[in-house]
Amino acid sequence: MREYVKFYIDGQWTDPAGAGTFVVVNPATEEVCGKVALGSSADVDRAVAAARRAFPGWSTTTGEERVEVLQNVLDVYQKRAGDLAAALTEEMGAPAVLAGGFQVGLGAGHLSTAIAVLKDFVFEEQRGATLVVKEPIGVCGLITPWNWPMNQIAVKVFPALATGCTMVLKPSEKSPFTGQVFAEILDAAGVPAGVFNLVQGDGPGVGVPLAGHADVDMISFTGSTRAGVDIARNAAPTVKRVTQELGGKSPNIVLDDEAFAENVGKGVANMMGNSGQTCSAPSRMLVPAARMDEAIAIARETASGITVGDPQGDFVMGPVVSGAQFEKIQALIQKGIDEGATLVAGGPGRPDGLERGYYVKPTVFARVTNDMTVAREEIFGPVVTILGYDSVDHAVEIANDAEYGLAGYVAGADLEQARAVARRIRAGWVAINDAFDFACPFGGYKKSGNGREWGEFGFHDYLETKGILGYTPEAASSG
Structure with missing residues (x-):
């Protein structure tokens, strides 16, 4: 039986602030297969503080430096693919061929795509006398669902890393094992301390304080439309960016x-x-x-x-x-x-x-x-x-x-x-005709959400746009 009772905060596996746990049931057998610690607002505070401390350093790394880190993550990810697949099958009942195939493969595909996009991504563009700069938005709160755990973690974490953001990830408490293995992968790959943080827990204990946290600059949420509305309400007082991938009836x-x-x-x-x-x-x-x-x-x-x-x-x-x-x-x-x-x-x-x-x-x-x-x-x-x-x-x-x-x-x-x-x-x-493309923008109209994930389009929500007027010497001197 799996027991994951520590959180990954500031590059260390640390004890939670409280003693609460969530029992995970194997849906194929209806038997308990593990437990995870339930986080609280105190744990969110620690994780956000770590991400905030790490932001100045990580946000000023070069694209080449971030490519190297992401490539290291891909190398470790591929080595741990079997562990991820086993976790998926146990926590959510995905057939082994699906878990080890498309479920884990989606994560690797999105990571490879992020690396390719980052190599050619334009973060600065001169337009006349003005320099247009794309800068990392800051500390990101990432809340993911249970149904495609690796896909949804991948389309949030990898663009955030690639653009220079730091983050706190809250996986679903119904499928928490993959998130824990994923944190181990990023740790082994050498992602700097505080850049990526993991806090397990449920919506009221972790999701709500993360969405409303004053030091979180952006929330990316995937889940039900009902929960998405609640996330947006909790985030509204701090006027942070909220992107959502919600329900569908396609x-x-x-x-x-x-x-x-x-x-x-x-x-x-x-x-x-x-x-x-x-x-x-x-x-x-x-x-x-x-x-x-x-x-x-x-x-x-x-x-x-x-x-x-x-x-x-x-x-x-x-x-x-x-x-x-x-x-x-x-x-x-x-x-x-x-x-x-x-x-x-x-x-x-x-x-x-x-x-x-x-x-x-x-x-x-x-x-x-x-x-x-x-x-x-x-x-x-x-x-x-x-x-x-x-x-x-x-x-x-x-x-x-x-x-x-x-x-x-x-x-x-x-x-x-x-x-x-x-x-x-x-x-x-x-x-x-069932076409598929990792570079295609993914996201919804109407009550299915806002913002886009996948490929280059997944980078944009993690970036702020700054215009620096009079950037050229000629324009600055001409008044």
């Missing part, structure tokens, strides 16, 4: 062409990845109404082929993260049935043969209308809803009829048509 428009059957199958399979616990998941599939029966048959066949079981075994899907998450998903599945959606696959309860663990059946609803709860509320589980459209214009109208705007998807053989549809979707990240 449309997946499947166009009416020869690739229809393949794209319906892919859409269902993609929704079930990570047990549906992905904020940008393609949860609302839109298909031509005239082909609804065909879509139902394909979706049923695809869902029935998705295996569910022990994440240490050879299964596509593991459990969802917790009992509370399991119960929420079950209630929403029942809501879909009660509101009259056609249950195509899955449904309430655990899959056959699984009596313990927070396992959910891969579930598909069809003939869904966009006013139903399952079409509007983020379920955050392996549930896809299929809605019919009469025309492409109708599909775009349905796609944009949501309070969220994190992601969108378009699948079709005609690339020109897919491009035209993608332009009309009101979302910050739209993928055509």
Whole structure:
């Protein structure tokens, strides 16, 4: 059993101010697998003070010096990849092939991308007599979720390091093991003391004092829209920058062409990845109404082929993260049935043969209308809803009829048509035919948040822009 009862502050593993702990439950077995210390405002104060002391030195390092540190981090990260994967499987139930593959791979990919961006990033630009300077914003509070731990830590920590910021990281208490291993990686890589600090804990104990701290210059938060609103309220009195990546209910428009059957199958399979616990998941599939029966048959066949079981075994899907998450998903599945959606696959309860663990059946609803709860509320589980459209214009109208705007998807053989549809979707990240790019900006419209992460775009929120007028000697002397 893992016991992580110290925080990483000012380059040292230190005891917390209090004695509280949080018990971590393995979602595959429902048994306790570890505990972590619960931080408090006193711990936040110590960590922020360490980051503040480290800022003058780290912020004035050169890009080349920061590249060297990040490269050291990448070297250690790759050596510890197996440890990160094991932690992911244990704390959140990610199947071993997913944990050791895409989950850990995302962290390495974002780090490699940050290194490449930093090598060519322009921090100073002369515009006439004025020098425009991009400077690190200062001390950053980074609050990350449980569903893609390494991805979300990576897209916050690595841009912050690359731009010369110092930081305090608060991982989710539901998936704290990866954050602890990550801190060990940065320590071993030689990140200077105080530049990176880790305080474990929950929202009230750590998140609230971090968001409201007067010496924190910026908060980057990923999580639910409800929690994001609270973060913004807590941060408002100090007028700090707040960036948020929040909820989603992303449309997946499947166009009416020869690739229809393949794209319906892919859409269902993609929704079930990570047990549906992905904020940008393609949860609302839109298909031509005239082909609804065909879509139902394909979706049923695809869902029935998705295996569910022990994440240490050879299964596509593991459990969802917790009992509370399991119960929420079950209630929403029942809501879909009660509101009259056609249950195509899955449904309430655990899959056959699984009596313990927070396992959910891969579930598909069809003939869904966009006013139903399952079409509007983020379920955050392996549930896809299929809605019919009469025309492409109708599909775009349905796609944009949501309070969220994190992601969108378009699948079709005609690339020109897919491009035209993608332009009309009101979302910050739209993928055509499952395209993927580490350099693409990621973030939301509407209630899905503000700010952008990934690649070069992830640097900007960690920088302030300064204009120095009369910088050239000629302009200064000309008055």
